[in-house]
Amino acid sequence: MGRILVVDDEELAREAIKLRLERDGHQVDTAASEAEAIEKIRTANPPYDVVITDMVMESENSGLEVLKAALLRDVLTEVIILTAYGSVANAVECLKRGAYDYLEKNIPGVDVYDLLALKVERAMEHRAESLGLLKRLQAYQQPAAVQEESRD
């Protein structure tokens, strides 16, 4: 299904998300820091469909840096921000800067992993729609170039 990068400095969290998403058939990479994530995003080929990143890692704004790198690599990559307590404000800032959605890690009584899986499905659909739209636009303007790029 999708190519997904999970970024979290908590190993157990990375692994749990990876397992959950692999059950849905996704191909999941992980990164343990902002720096590692940015490196993987840059070198990924093709780019990741979805990047899931923790908001606060090395710094309060690690999530924002990961978002920037992802959008720089592929403006249609969907980024989902994970927040623990106190970092919702930063997550909202990420939404303004182009993140697809954010998810609070600790919602009492809610299975956030299922919720995350759901958001990933939606993000995949969103990306597919956007790609489709882009393809149609490009086919209309430069049919040859589009063919080439999408095979890249």
Add this chain to the structure above:
Amino acid sequence: MATQQRTEERIAHESHLYRLWSAISEPETLLRAILEESLEAVGATRGTISLVDYRTGELVTKFVAGLGWSEEKQELRFKITDEPGNSISSYVAYTGLPYICPDVTNDPHYYPIFPDTRSELAVPLIGRGGRVLGVLNVESERTNAFGENEARVLSSLASIAAFALSLAAHQTREKALIELGKELAATPDIDTLLERVTEIAAKLLDADDCSLFLLDKSINRLVLRASRGLLRSLVGKATYRLGEGLTGWVALHNKPARLNGVVGDPRWKGLYLELKPEEISAFMAVPVRGRREVVGVLRVLRKKANPSAPHYLFSEEDEELLFTLASQLGAALEREELQRRLFTMQHIATIGELAARTAHMIGNKVFAMKGALKELSLQLSNLSLPESAQRLLTSVERALYEVETLLQDLRDFVKATQLNLQPVCLSEMVEELVREYSQEFPHISFELQLDEQPIWVKGDPEKLKNAISELIENSVHFLKEGDKISVRLTKSTWVGQKHARLIIRDTGPGVPDKLKEQIFQPFFTTRAKGMGLGLAIVKGIVEAHGGTIEERGREGEGAMFIITLPAIEPAQGGES
């Protein structure tokens, strides 16, 4: 000649004035002069001024005049009593009345000091409140030397002496009070300060012991905080309920108590005694008053010199003095409280930050655990697990959710104390809230009382609004149709700082006495749902603003919440 005479008279008069002035500032000089003057005025050969030592119940010779006084004779002390043979002066000190002795040979009270003494005249020195301070005594080598006339002359001289003594005592006290005021303002440590107050009170009031009890609101009891004598070992341990014993009575009624001894007083319980009840000559206690209420009791005791000695009573003047001390102490305690609050305010922010970071870290771990647990139970579900193992998994999951709930409450609490401060017109805010709530809850009648001048505070408008709303909603929750909520906002001054005072009062069931201490604690609620952080958050918000909140209603008569917040001058252009 006439001019020179006038000049001499003038000089004489001026030097007389000078003598008067120096006499007032040096009471000893004045008393000596009065004694000399007395001898001359009534034609006596010798005289004494002796003063009452209330500690020992004795009359002590202080000044002598005339010939033949040996050191031994000057050091005589007499028991103050009406028993015969203890000296005429001692009898006068006992009765407080002048005494003419025409012939010493037949006088039962006479005590021979000089063989040539034939007659005596003694008058009391009476201070404020009718207390005998001492005795002025003159004698003659003639019998029948003194009559009513001499007694009158001597009495008027004695009254000048008594006045000089009272004045000197008064000046000493005034000085001591000023010193104490300076000292209290400069004492950094509250326990040292309390110690000093008891020391000074005992010294100034010539008391044998002094104890200070302060109200501990968490247990609603007066706790001994400082004492000089026997009770010292009970500091922190001895307590009185409000209304219990004389000390509790003083605190409960906010009134002083001044008694001759204590035996027989119905209020006396004798729980914690500096002295045996029968040894107590006089007892006096005054309330220590804070801004709004009694915060403690300061009490002093005088010991009886001996079982038959007259009571050494506390005078009205003594009571005034103790009140002054207590009010200085009250002000010092208030300052201490204000400083403590500023300190709290600064530290709430730091603690909040720490708590937020901790919650964040725990939240991350819990998130990971939830994920791992989910995958684990999924993998285990392929095996056929016994039902008990399944139950264990479920309860771990539930516990994790509970941890998250706690974290969420903690976050709410921390958030409440992180303020975005700006000038806020509290009057406007309160008015708006009351308007909104009276529309939302038409079955309850709202009453609003505002000062004409709008009241401003420095605060976080959002948080303050939340706090006031929570209080109103909390009230509404307990009210029935037709009940009333009255909201009142006024300005008050406390330790020189202007404060806004918001009172929210309802006609509901009120807060039960046994719950009063708990309602502001986190996780306490009498309501079915919610974690009970409501009032704890309100308290957090108010304290982060450097304010206070308390519940002062009576059980069965409705709840009354009082919030105070430091007020500021109205913001410019803030009238609109």
